[in-house]
Ligand SMILES: C=CC1=C(C)c2cc3[nH]c(cc4nc(cc5[nH]c(cc1n2)c(C)c5CCC(=O)O)C(CCC(=O)O)=C4C)c(C)c3C=C
């Protein structure tokens with residue numbers, strides 16, 4: 001398990017290749033304090049407001065300069081936070097935290113997840129929030145003013161296709177309901193292990209937003225917090241993005257900045273998770289007439305290749321290791337079937353991790369594979385990409401390509417061995433009384449935005465570049481080819 005504990009939140013330095021490398025190598029459990037904002041992120045309410053029709057004029061392409069102004073929440077607290085008991089920045093310093101003196105600890109567990117539209121009307125604003133995330137659409141610094149207009153444009157263009165998908169699975173995402181059930185089950189499992197804890201759900205792109213969960217944590221006067229992203233493998237685009245949002249909230253708040261926190265950044269290696277996955281696979285395989293002939297087909301959510309190759313995202317390595325561990329567990333049980341890993345759900349004109357799920361399915365059919373068991377592996381709840389993309393689109397493609405027997409392993413959801421293991425992970429990660437400091441300087445781009453002259457220059461050139469990029473042949477082709 002890759003966990004970090006501290007008081008306050010770690011800087012999100014995944015995009016710094018040096019730091020990213022430490023993710024790939026796995027980081028030991030440490031304690032740190034203080035933190036930094038790397039992004040001017042509007043509040044969730046502001047995001048939802050900006051994506052509503054009322055503001056479409058502001059976010060339209062013609063209004064690029066209007067949306068380029070980052071929403072900043074600045075008060076004196078941010079500065080005060082970084083002064084808390086920390087003599088040396090840039091090195092790990094042991095620090096005693098005030099909350100650790102509390103007579104009785106109040107433990108909180110914050111489950112982080114992606115979030116999904118509850119209704120079809122939510123689809124476009126949900127997509128806006130997703131594409132407005134600089135960890136999802138990673139623009140070069142000079143182009144960052146494009147983020148919101150681009151998000152608006154892509155979300156509006158993609159919404160009809162996405163709506164069709166959500167309509168076909170019942171008119172909305174099941175993610176909120178399943179994550180709430182997982183939270184309840186985790187609370188019960190913790191109680192059974194003699195740990196009374198409040199379990200909160202914080203979504204990245206839809207309700208209940210992470211900001212709302214954190215406000216509740218404050219109101220409940222939690223004294224120790226474990227952050228558990230519901231993604232087994234770390235990616236800049238998922239866990240990384242959610243942690244960055246948490247940092248921005250924590251840095252601005254005196255109480256939160258002193259709160260002992262542990263983050264479990266990845267947990268795909270945990271025995272309980274691996275066993276639970278192997279169990280589910282074995283059970284589904286037994287439904288085939290000839291289980292020994294079944295191809296085990298792991299389908300992971302893709303990420304653009306540049307995340308891995310340029311930004312050092314450990315996602316691909318972790319995914320491959322995860323598949324290896326699950327297959328080892330199956331081998332221990334005498335299951336020696338062939339298996340393969342492919343990546344699904346690519347969006348946009350850039351190259352994503354290969355091989356692509358759709359291409360591999362066709363190839364396997366052509367090669368004569370007759371029985372195939374699809375295993376979704378980047379996510380622990382049913383969602384649109386299991387219920388629609390795998391169960392409908394990929395199944396149809398596989399059957400057309402010559403595969404005759406199709407099966408799909410369900411997502412872990414509330415499988416009891418899995419929830420029990422998450423409870424163990426939480427207990428193992430409970431923050432200790434002492435914490436270590438870590439340097440968290442503002443990013444250069446943040447510093448620029450605090451300087452009005454530099455900001456105006458950036459805004460001017462950014463706006464020009466925005467038009468150039470938006471109307472570039474590559475972008476136009478991507479839209480024409482339905483890649484968004
Ligand atoms: C455009 C870039 C995207 C990246 C990078 C990305 C990474 C990524 N996503 C998940 C998990 C989920 N993504 C979901 C929905 C979804 N994701 C993207 C785009 C990227 N994801 C879009 C546009 C959407 C919306 C749905 C659609 O229009 O296709 C969901 C589903 C939520 C739900 O409503 O059910 C999940 C889950 C992972 C694990 C990941 C990187 C590792």
Ligand SMILES: [Fe+2]
Pocket residue numbers: 301345
């Ligand atoms: Fe996604």
